[in-house]
Amino acid sequence: MPRLRYGLAALAVFAVEVLIALFVRDAVVRPYVGDVLAVVLVYLGLRAVTPLKVMPAAMLALAIAVMVELGQLFHLLDALGLTHDRLARVVLGGVFDIKDLACYGVGAACLLVGERRWT
Template structure:
């Protein structure tokens, strides 16, 4: 295990943006889709903060986690584990499956890989 301060700072920044979106944005694009893109980026940054996973592996893991959460929504995961009444669990895990979210998650994973690979000064 490792701790990478740069990724931690970025993760905190993305988390803050996600909180602002969740609390104040009520639209049909930013909250549902940009929020999902950022969710995958946040998970990616979290993984890169505390693991030695390389870019592609971390992006795939972040995408897999997002897909698992989304498919959990399809099968009522939150209710099945007895947390349907818990507001935080409903926010974190969600309650409504939307296949469009899968595309937003994939876009988030592609964005992080593209940014990481094109970042100036990055070791190749």
């Protein structure tokens, strides 16, 4: 049953991320809150489909986010020939920003605090 709750929470966070991507055009929520939530979304997805415990899932979610950001730094989309693929650009992003790494750290910290509170 816990995995179902994580799965439902992942769907809810995904819906929020989609709403942010489609309707928010500002200087705070879209670039920063969206990145914080991205780590939370990956974490919730991992907890829904794997037996990983809190800390390993949080560290893996953070590592995935950092690897995606580093992929942007090293122009991974170009190397894979996916520069013009809209889905790839949405999932992997296109522009490296060091501030995104801080957002991912905040997201990981928030999910750890949340886990401590609700378990």
